[in-house]
Amino acid sequence: MPEGHSVHRLARAFSRCFAGKVVDASSPQGRFGAGAALLDGRVLLAAEAHGKQMFLGFSGDLWLRVHLGLYGMWRFQGSGLEGIGRRRHPLAEEAEFPPLPRGLVRLRLVAGRHLADLSGPTACEVLSTMEKHAFTRRMGEDPLRPDADPARAYVRLHASRSAIGLLLMRQDIIAGIGNIYRAEMLFRARLEPHRPGRELALDAWRAMWADLVGLMEHGVRTGRIVTTEPQDRSRRSGPAQGEDASYVAHRAGRPCRICGNAVLAEAMAGRTLYWCAHCQVL
Numbered sequence: 001m002p003e004g005h006s007v008h009r010l011a012r013a014f015s016r017c018f019a020g021k022v023v024d025a026s027s028p029q030g031r032f033g034a035g036a037a038l039l040d041g042r043v044l045l046a047a048e049a050h051g052k053q054m055f056l057g058f059s060g061d062l063w064l065r066v067h068l069g070l071y072g073m074w075r076f077q078g079s080g081l082e083g084i085g086r087r088r089h090p091l092a093e094e095a096e097f098p099p100l101p102r103g104l105v106r107l108r109l110v111a112g113r114h115l116a117d118l119s120g121p122t123a124c125e126v127l128s129t130m131e132k133h134a135f136t137r138r139m140g141e142d143p144l145r146p147d148a149d150p151a152r153a154y155v156r157l158h159a160s161r162s163a164i165g166l167l168l169m170r171q172d173i174i175a176g177i178g179n180i181y182r183a184e185m186l187f188r189a190r191l192e193p194h195r196p197g198r199e200l201a202l203d204a205w206r207a208m209w210a211d212l213v214g215l216m217e218h219g220v221r222t223g224r225i226v227t228t229e230p231q232d233r234s235r236r237s238g239p240a241q242g243e244d245a246s247y248v249a250h251r252a253g254r255p256c257r258i259c260g261n262a263v264l265a266e267a268m269a270g271r272t273l274y275w276c277a278h279c280q281v282l
């Protein structure tokens with residue numbers, strides 16, 4: 001499941017390479033034929049992410065909403081799209097464009113020499129502007145959006161007896177956090193994940209929010225989730241590699257980088273929660 005930073009990267013790639021252009025839309029697989037026909041020949045005007053949802057705006061007040069879910073992916077071709085999504089092999093100069101679809105492609109978007117193939121999404125639908133607004137109104141605050149308001153999220157967190165580790169995964173409270181950011185932001189705040197939301201102090205939440213924004217902006221820039229400070233890694237120089245990128249996520253049973261005790265893992269909100277019982281006591 002992609003976390004919010006990767007959806008924002010996708011939206012920026014669409015802004016860069018498709019915005020302002022007439023787009024040919026088709027559904028090679030056939031399952032999205034009617035939706036693709038609605039978009040075909042329109043100008044792509046905007047691309048934005050809200051949490052794990054991406055919205056592409058088209059002329060005529062139409063929006064495409066895509067949620068990749070666990071198995072969805074975009075494949076791109078064209079300059080400016082390198083390293084975004086999952087690429088096909090680069091085209092040879094003389095190769096035909098656009099190439100034959102590979103696998104079950106739900107939606108193909110082509111603008112000039114740029115191509116985007118969507119396969120296996122959880123959601124792919126065309127919305128009116130009003131429907132899009134109704135949809136996003138129900139969503140939580142996205143740390144990567146300029147219109148996000150951490151105080152609004154705090155009201156929801158603070159009103160709940162549920163564990164903070166559970167609440168952080170609620171996309172209607174905070175949109176875009178996945179399993180890794182959840183574990184890492186809790187560790188960096190030294191916060192015990194089972195503490196009820198109602199016990200969270202506003203100052204602590206403001207600090208956690210600011211920390212999360214920084215981590216996710218780094219994720220958008222680099223395409224990677226790196227949450228460790230250089231002095232806490234096994235290799236202190238150079239970029240964080242492999243396991244060095246996180247404090248606790250995917251490190252069950254490994255020694256905590258700060259205290260040396262084994263990192264714990266348990267199920268919470270349907271995903272594995274990683275944490276250190278020694279360090280996270282606030």
Ligand SMILES: [Zn+2]
Pocket residue numbers: 256257258259260261276277278279280
């Ligand atoms: Zn520890």
